[in-house]
Amino acid sequence: xxxxxxxxxxxxxxxxxxxxxxxxxxxxxxxxxxxxxxxxxxxxxxxxxxxxxxxxxxxxxxxxxxxxxxxxxxxxxxxxxxxxxxxxxxxxxxxxxxxxxxxxxxxxxxxxxxxxxxxxxxxxxxxxxxxxxxxxxxxxxxxxxxxxxxxxxxxxxxxxxxxxxxxxxxxxxxxxxxxxxxxxxxxxxxxxxxxxxxxxxxxxxxxxxxxxxxxxxxxxxxxxxxxxxxxxxxxxxxxxxxxxxxxxxxxxxxxxxxxxxxxxxxxxxxxxxxxxxxxxxxxxxxxxxxxxxxxxxxxxxxxxxxxxxxxxxxxxxxxxxxxxxxxxxxxxxxxxxxxxxxxxxxxxxxxxxxxxxxxxxxxxxxxxxxxxxxxxxxxxxxxxxxxxxxxxxxxxxxxxxxxxxxxxxxxxxxxxxxxxxxxxxxxxxxxxxxxxxxxxxxxxxxxxxxxxxxxxxxxxxxxxxxxxxxxxxxxxxxxxxxxxxxxxxxxxxxxxxxxxxxxxxxxxxxxxxxxxxxxxxxxxxxxxxxxxxxxxxxxxxxxxxxxxxxxxxxxxxxxxxxxxxxxxxxxxxxxxxxx
Amino acid sequence: xxxxxxxxxxxxxxxxxxxxxxxxxxxxxxxxxxxxxxxxxxxxxxxxxxxxxxxxxxxxxxxxxxxxxxxxxxxxxxxxxxxxxxxxxxxxxxxxxxxxxxxxxxxxxxxxxxxxxxxxxxxxxxxxxxxxxxxxxxxxxxxxxxxxxxxxxxxxxxxxxxxxxxxxxxxxxx
Ligand SMILES: Cc1ncc(C[n+]2csc(CCOP(=O)(O)OP(=O)(O)O)c2C)c(N)n1
Ligand SMILES: [Mg+2]
Numbered sequence: 001x002x003x004x005x006x007x008x009x010x011x012x013x014x015x016x017x018x019x020x021x022x023x024x025x026x027x028x029x030x031x032x033x034x035x036x037x038x039x040x041x042x043x044x045x046x047x048x049x050x051x052x053x054x055x056x057x058x059x060x061x062x063x064x065x066x067x068x069x070x071x072x073x074x075x076x077x078x079x080x081x082x083x084x085x086x087x088x089x090x091x092x093x094x095x096x097x098x099x100x101x102x103x104x105x106x107x108x109x110x111x112x113x114x115x116x117x118x119x120x121x122x123x124x125x126x127x128x129x130x131x132x133x134x135x136x137x138x139x140x141x142x143x144x145x146x147x148x149x150x151x152x153x154x155x156x157x158x159x160x161x162x163x164x165x166x167x168x169x170x171x172x173x174x175x176x177x178x179x180x181x182x183x184x185x186x187x188x189x190x191x192x193x194x195x196x197x198x199x200x201x202x203x204x205x206x207x208x209x210x211x212x213x214x215x216x217x218x219x220x221x222x223x224x225x226x227x228x229x230x231x232x233x234x235x236x237x238x239x240x241x242x243x244x245x246x247x248x249x250x251x252x253x254x255x256x257x258x259x260x261x262x263x264x265x266x267x268x269x270x271x272x273x274x275x276x277x278x279x280x281x282x283x284x285x286x287x288x289x290x291x292x293x294x295x296x297x298x299x300x301x302x303x304x305x306x307x308x309x310x311x312x313x314x315x316x317x318x319x320x321x322x323x324x325x326x327x328x329x330x331x332x333x334x335x336x337x338x339x340x341x342x343x344x345x346x347x348x349x350x351x352x353x354x355x356x357x358x359x360x361x362x363x364x365x366x367x368x369x370x371x372x373x374x375x376x377x378x379x380x381x382x383x384x385x386x387x388x389x390x391x392x393x394x395x396x397x398x399x400x401x402x403x404x405x406x407x408x409x410x411x412x413x414x415x416x417x418x419x420x421x422x423x424x425x426x427x428x429x430x431x432x433x434x435x436x437x438x439x440x441x442x443x444x445x446x447x448x449x450x451x452x453x454x455x456x457x458x459x460x461x462x463x464x465x466x467x468x469x470x471x472x473x474x475x476x477x478x479x480x481x482x483x484x485x486x487x488x489x490x491x492x493x494x495x496x497x498x499x500x501x502x503x504x505x506x507x508x509x510x511x512x513x514x515x516x517x518x519x520x521x522x523x524x525x526x527x528x529x530x531x532x533x534x535x536x537x538x539x540x541x542x543x544x545x546x547x548x549x550x551x552x553x554x555x556x557x558x559x560x561x562x563x564x565x566x567x568x569x570x571x572x573x574x575x576x577x578x579x
Numbered sequence: 580x581x582x583x584x585x586x587x588x589x590x591x592x593x594x595x596x597x598x599x600x601x602x603x604x605x606x607x608x609x610x611x612x613x614x615x616x617x618x619x620x621x622x623x624x625x626x627x628x629x630x631x632x633x634x635x636x637x638x639x640x641x642x643x644x645x646x647x648x649x650x651x652x653x654x655x656x657x658x659x660x661x662x663x664x665x666x667x668x669x670x671x672x673x674x675x676x677x678x679x680x681x682x683x684x685x686x687x688x689x690x691x692x693x694x695x696x697x698x699x700x701x702x703x704x705x706x707x708x709x710x711x712x713x714x715x716x717x718x719x720x721x722x723x724x725x726x727x728x729x730x731x732x733x734x735x736x737x738x739x740x741x742x743x744x745x746x747x748x749x750x751x752x753x
Contacts, residue, residue, distance in 0.1 A: 121604060122611050126654040129599070146654060184628075185596060185657040309648035 004171040005133030006032045006164035009097070010039045011175065012140035018068050020044060020059065020438050022052040026072025027112060028099030031165040044438065044467050049076045051431040051460040053083020057092045058435025061418040062393055062443075064222065066093040066147050067435060073099045074112030077158075078119065082425060084154045085123035089422025090243060091220055093152035095143050102162035103131055103170070116158045125153030133163040133173040141178040150188030151307040152220055192304065192323030192331060200278070200302040200319045201335040205344050207276035207300075209351045210236045213259070213288075216243030216421070217281015217305060223326030224248065224414040227280065230329050233342050237355060239267040241282055243421045246411035256355070260288040261559050262403040265362035265570055268557065269579075270355055271296050272565045279303045281325040284314035285422070294564035304328045361577045362557075362570055364407055368525070369550065375525060377401060377476045377549045381408040383528045384446065384474055388536065391416060392444045395433035397453030398424045400482040403555045405448045427456030430473065434460060437469045444472070444536070451477045451501055454508070458515065464542040465516025472535050473517075473544045478551045479503040486554045503548070512544035520545045587639050588617055590662040590669070590739050591647065593632040594624065596655040604653050605632060614646050618736030629657060633738045662739045671714045671737040673721060674699065678728035679706040687727060694720045705730055 003011070009032055013021070020042045025033045036043055046052040049071045056067025071080055077098045087094045101110040117129045126146050128139050136159070143155040162168040204210060218227055224247050231238050231254050238248045239259040248255055259267040271277060277299045282288070289295035292314060303310070303317035304325055311320035321328055336344070366378040381404050394409055395418035396402040402419065411417055418436050420428040433447035454475055464471050476482075485499040512519030518541050522531045528547070535543040556571040570577070595601045602621060609616050615637040624631050636646055647659055662669075679687050684706060691698060691708055694716070700707040710720050714737050721732065 117600065118603065121600075121607050183654060186654045307652070309645065309652055313645060 001175040003173065003175050004031075004164065004166045005136050005159070005173060006166065006171065007035045008133065008136045008173060008175055009140065009159065009164060010035045010041065012137045013068065014040055015177065016140065016144045017065070021068050021070050022046055022055040022059075022435065022438075023070035024049055024052060024072070024076065026076055026099065028073035028101055028161045029070060029076075029097075029159075030072075030099070031161060031171075032070070032097075032099070032159075034166075044434075044463065046431070046463050047459040048457070049079035050082055050427070051434075051457060051463060053080040053094075053096065054086070054425075054428050054431035054457070055435035055438065055460075055463075056094050056096070057083055057087050057090075057428075058395060058418050058432030059439040060087075060092050060094055060435075061432065062415055062436035063439035064415065065439070066095055066144060068095050068097070070097040071099070072112070073101060073116065074114045077114055077116040081120060081123060082423075084120055084156065086420050086423040086425045086428065087154040088123045088125065090420065091152050091216060092154065093147040094154040095140075095147050096154060096156045098156060098158045100129070100158045100160040102168075103160040104162070106160065116156070120156050123154070124156050125151075127156040127158065129158045130160070130163065133171050136163070136173070137176055138178045142181050142183060145181055146183075146186065150186075188306070189322065190306075190324040190327050192321040192328035194331070196319055196321045197328065197331045198335050200304075200321060201332055201339055203276055203300060203302055203319060204234060204236070204278065204332075204336065205339055205346070208346060208348060209274045210234075210276040210278060210348075211256075211270050211274040212236050212238040213241075213271060213277045213279045213282050214238055214244045214247055215241045215280065215282025217325040218244050218247035219414055221281065221306070221324045221326040223281070223324075223329055226326050226329040226333065228252075230333050230336075233333060233336060234345050235342065235348065236278070237270060239263070239271060240411075241285075241288055241421075242406055242419065244281070245406055245409070245417040245419075246414045249412040250410045251412050258406050260285075261290070261561070262407065262555050262557065263288075264364055264407065265557050265568060265574075266355060266358040268559065268565050268568050269358055271299075273354070274299045276300050276302065279305075279317075280329065281305060283310045289314065290559045290563055290565040294566065296565075362574055365571050365573060366553070367573070373550060374523065375528065375547050375549045377404050377478065377547070377553060378408055379525060380474065380476065380528055380547045380549065381405055381448070384448075384532055385409050387529060387532045388446065389444055392446055393418060393433075393436045393440060395419065395429045395436055395445065395447045397429040397447075397449045398426045398483075399450040399453060400478070400486065400553070400555050401448055401450045401453075401476040403483075404476075407555075426450070426453045429453060430457045430464075430471075431460045433471045433473070434464050434469045437464075437471050447471060447473045449473055449475050450482065451475065451479065451508075452481045455501075455506070458511065461512070461515040461517050461542055461544070469542065470539050471542050472538075473512075473542070475508055475544055475546045476549050477503070477508065477546050478549045478553065480551050482551070482553075483555070485551070489554070490558075491560065508544060508546040512546075517542040517544050519543075521548070522546065523548045587637060588635050588664075589638050589643055590664065590667065590737065591632075591634045591636060591650070592660040592662060592739065593634060593650060594629050594657045594659075595632060595653075596657060597623070597628055597630045598655055601630070601655045602632070604655060605634075605650065608649060608653060609646075612645070612649055620736040620738050622738070633736065635737060660741070662741060667739045667741050669713055669737045669739040670711055671717050672709065672711045672735045673717045674707065674709045674733050675721065675724060675729060676705055676707045676731040677724050678704065678730060680704050683727065687724070690720070690723055696720065
């Protein structure tokens with residue numbers, strides 16, 4: 001079939017199962033926007049290309065399918081660098097198509113030319129500069145394959161204008177449907193080594209104080225069910241990192257919740273005291289380990305990861321298993337069953353009672369506001385959690401509100417937590433929530449955002465309003481870049497430097513209305529529940545609920561940066577408790 | 580010890596797809612991960628789909644295991660061999676132009692003979708020679724020429740292949 005490169009691009013995207021594309025047109029990508037009109041793919045017109053990238057990420061978080069964004073060359077390509085880096089850090093499958101100046105003009109500093117593949121080389125899993133129209137079907141097929149297999153990640157495809165422009169003879173091509181990949185340097189491996197899996201099973205059967213340290217690899221490998229089986233068969237407690245909230249139900253008696261810098265005391269301390277850490281799709285990030293040399297000093301390590309470069313990168317494992325988390329866990333469960341299953345597990349009652357002791361002495365806690373104090377953000381989050389369906393998808397920005405959300409929400413379903421972990425990108429919440437809603441229109445989607453974050457990407461609420469994505473935003477207005485304020489309070493002798501945002505400017509209610517949303521404002525605890533109920537009722541428009549919160553509230557527990565996890569600072573009310 | 584002696588270095592022989600930008604990907608990875616390249620040689624292979632990079636890496640700067648694993652993640656990197664200097668044959672080419680007034684030209688030609696180097700070009704007061712040899716032999720030659728006054732020198736960086744098995748298999752073995 002004869003066609004031009006632009007038509008081939010749309011057909012190739014359709015063949016990959018793409019149903020939605022987040023983007024914004026411009027000169028270099030213009031020819032592709034014409035065949036788009038005839039395509040089955042829905043296009044969502046964003047207000048800033050960063051929004052398109054985060055929407056694609058949110059879509060991928062919520063569905064497990066690759067998110068796709070399409071933008072033009074030059075400034076549009078640079079605008080999407082942040083989402084690419086974000087997706088790279090958090091291993092999010094994503095394909096970004098960028099326009100480029102005509103092939104012959106590359107290197108001449110042409111209008112809106114930039115070295116997109118050069119700029120994005122270090123923040124993509126792989127990228128392509130396509131030089132011939134005939135290469136488009138194969139490159140798109142390869143791009144999706146690379147983005148979604150092995151350790152997932154973003155792939156960028158840069159397409160010069162001439163090969164998609166029907167007025168240019170260089171765009172003429174014959175369609176073909178690629179049925180294979182010629183990628184001799186890319187051979188992702190799923191299965192773990194059987195002998196190593198047996199060794200891991202043996203360590204598990206010997207361990208007196210084991211902890212399952214589970215990361216984003218659980219969700220990426222669709223391994224939540226396998227993890228549940230492993231935990232229940234062995235009776236081993238589970239910590240879920242920021243990237244794996246929802247990968248193991250918070251309500252499960254074996255769940256210890258989030259570890260790390262703002263993890264809860266029990267999760268942090270159980271890892272610290274463990275004699276065996278079974279790390280599944282987790283990467284010993286500095287926000288989890290604290291001072292690496294003093295992290296879990298007594299623990300042997302079993303480390304399972306699809307990316308062999310993670311094995312031994314930070315902490316030398318005793319058993320290192322390269323493989324897909326789900327596949328390896330299933331094999332591990334088999335190996336453990338052969339060794340006697342739950343019968344073969346040692347008596348761990350003492351360990352269990354230490355854990356429940358910590359849970360009793362050091363629960364998450366805060367002091368409810370009194371008199372005319374403003375709201376406590378933790379209270380807002382508890383109310384939100386308790387008044388929304390349990391499968392609600394929650395997206396968050398970056399800062400204190402993010403940590404409170406992860407701490408106070410009860411994640412009982414996989415793929416309900418959409419968050420920027422590795423890069424910590426302020427402004428992620430709103431576009432990511434839109435992407436999640438696009439992927440899961442059947443679900444209620446709340447974004448929990450900070451006032452600082454909100455001001456970075458609020459314009460995408462226009463996209464939500466006009467494109468029909470009725471997301472809801474809980475805006476935690478504490479008048480500060482709160483997380484930075486907390487560090488200045490604790491580590492810079494309360495010398496506050498450039499962290500005050502103001503309480504009343506902008507007027508968030510009016511701004512929300514101007515953006516095409518319903519705007520609500522809440523100042524007292526009695527209003528919180530009714531406002532959430534009101535927001536939950538609205539399904540034909542996005543809603544922004546501004547919660548006016550105390551500025552001075554800090555996130556605890558906290559392991560100060562560079563300190564050992566054994567020095568975790570607990571809430572002031574718990575500081576006299578015996579550890 | 581200099582890098583050419585193999586001191587504190589490891590040689591990686593990396594087969595890559597022969598595609599635009601691959602060298603930039605490899606160099607960019609080294610820069611981003613804080614690994615140090617001592618020398619780098621690029622050459623085509625007998626299969627035109629691939630090129631071979633011979634990279635000498637400073638081992639003190641980075642755990643070699645991480646270097647190899649991160650390199651291996653590049654989609655265009657096909658395979659990587661780590662060559663221990665003791666178990667490989669290494670060669671490097673040097674071209675050098677030395678001051679050689681007619682009265683001392685003979686001394687330089689003596690060195691050329693001893694090292695089995697090659698005279699490439701002769702000027703009225705300079706001489707250009709080349710030497711192929713192990714990096715340490717090339718170092719020695721360069722050192723001996725230096726007092727005469729080196730005008731220009733270029734070295735390729737080393738290439739290497741693993742040493743071959745010496746003992747033939749026992750024909751009587753089952
Ligand atoms: C793009 C970006 N710039 C700066 C930072 C550094 N930073 C981390 S948290 C934070 C404060 C966020 O403020 P806000 O959105 O109001 O959230 P809060 O901490 O007050 O809940 C800042 C500035 C960042 N993570 N991302
Ligand atoms: Mg704030």
